[in-house]
Amino acid sequence: MTEATPARSQDDGQREAIAIIDYGSQYSRLIARRVRESRVYCELLPATATLAEVQALGACGVILSGGPDSVYDEGARAVDQAILVSGLPILGVCYGMQLLAHQLGGRVEPHTGRREYGPAEITLRDGAHDSLFAGIETGPEARLAVWMSHGDSVGAAPPEFSVIAESPTGAIAAMADDRDRIGIQFHPEVRHTPQGGAMLENFLFRVCGCSPTWVPGAFIDEAVARVRAQVGDGRVICGLSGGVDSAATALLIHRAIGDRLTCVFVDTGCLRAGEPEQVIETFQTHLRIPLIAVDARARFLERLRGVTDPEAKRRVIGEEFIRVFEAEAEELNREGTVEFLAQGTLYPDVIESASNEAGTAQKIKTHHNVGGLPDHMRLKLVEPLRNLFKDEAREVARALGLPEDWVWRHPFPGPGLAVRVIGEVTEERLDALRAADSVVIEELRRAGLYRQISQALAVLTPVQSVGVMGDGRTYGYLLAIRAVTTDDFMTADWARLPDEVLARMANRIVNEVPAVNRVVYDITSKPPATIEWE
Secondary structure: OOOOOOOOOOOOOOOOEEEEEEOOOOOHHHHHHHHHHOOOEEEEEEOOOOHHHHHHOOEEEEEEOOOOOOOOOOOOOOOOHHHHOOOOOEEEEOHHHHHHHHHOOOEEEOOOOOOEEEEEEEEEOOOHHHOOOOOOOOOHHHEEEEEEEEOOEEEEOOOOOEEEEEOOOOOEEEEEOOOOEEEEOEOOOOOOOOOHHHHHHHHHHHHOOOOOOOOHHHHHHHHHHHHHHHHOOOEEEEEEOOOHHHHHHHHHHHHHHHHHEEEEEEEOOOOOOOHHHHHHHHHHHHOOOOEEEEEOHHHHHHHHOOOOOHHHHHHHHHHHHHHHHHHHHHHHHHHOOEEEEEOOOOHHHHHHOOOHHHOOOOOOOOOOOOOOOOOOOOOEEEOOOOOOOHHHHHHHHHHHOOOHHHHOOOOOOOOHHHHOEOOOOOHHHHHHHHHHHHHHHHHHHHOOOOOOOOEEEEEEEEEEEEEEEOOEEEEEEEEEEEEEEOOOOOOEEEOOOOHHHHHHHHHHHHHHOOOEEEEEEOOOOEOOOOOOOO
8 A cells, every 4th residue: 555645635724634433432532632642633523424524524534433333233333435435544443444344345254253352463464564554563473462352353354455464363453455444453542552653643644644733823723713703793701610721711712802701700619728819810910801700609509408419419500600601691791792601611521421522422420511501591602622632721721821830730620529529518518628628739739749640639428437536536527539640531540649648638637627537548540430529
């Protein structure tokens, strides 16, 4: 196979993009991460995506993800045949390769002793090195370490396709034709395929003709143009939470429309210690962006009274936020109609809430600013960061001039401490958690570990246990500390904090927070857990 020319001109002013069609694989999000890490823009599209939708994205290549289906299952998800014959370069991964074979005249075989799960070595055939495997170092006899996770396999490649790699079982591990349609049975996106990143870059740069040009500055220019096109001469209010996502959203929209943006900061009573004061000071004094601060503590706590289910909490908070924003919009309407509400929604929020964009994903939890929104809203949403991962949002925030202490603030959920108080949310329990959370962050900063940790938090559980302080019996709450490291917040590992740091945290908490008499440390990764407890 020879190096392909791009499917469209790269000089037409349109952003280069890769369309990733998601068939429900647990690794689909990782494909997106790896492509973005190569500085190429991409989006996950649902399995129902049409060629028109792929073209609307401006795609110069398509990746078909893995998935749990068999091509022979009733109702198995397929790919629009028009995409397969469009001339766009295509990389089919695992189930995506089986779809290529099945829909282009090859044969897929169920199981029959060729199930492969875990590490494997594939053998490359002569001539395989000039496309996907160009520059890839292999072991003896051209064996390449990969990660497999499949039951069905391709028994016969479609007409005009050549087998370019085989697995030890004799199954076809990779195939390609001279129209830049490539199928691989393994997963290059996982770290267990050591040279998977190089393979994906070969597809992006050698096959699709992309350039590694997707950088924060380019995104900002595109986003500003999209905001101006969406808003027109209208006015926007931006829900400011105190985190980097909503702050970057506010700066970006302010760049697009200037003083037709008003930020609204709502004190729900569920914020961290000192947060309201910091937000007001930064936006009014340093950034000089119009800001309205609303004290809604009593209102939110009343709505949360007796609510214990985490999804119910998110729905209550999501709806109440909208009602507060609508009320503020009504006040601002005296100066001109406010039609739009801006939010700092990110891609993981969209994926985990299983919105339309994440079509095939299973809902993990509702994010108050995505799935937790009420059905009826008077304001139209503006979400310029909704296709970014967390690290990308931080890069944009820095490029926009947000202060460093804001850029690197640990993420904080929109519902705030309400979803870190397990069970009913009361003012007393919030105060206890706020004090404990402050200790955790202070000790991380003191140890010089704050920037090394991606997110740290305290969780107040409803569990109470017996303790002893002085000569007296106590019966206090169990508090959990959680700290994780991650690049993208889609997966995460628990942070190996030094024993002495954990000891100081626990000692201070039980001495400074009377409601707590026992502290534990959460050592669960994501998955199987999520980062937040609710």
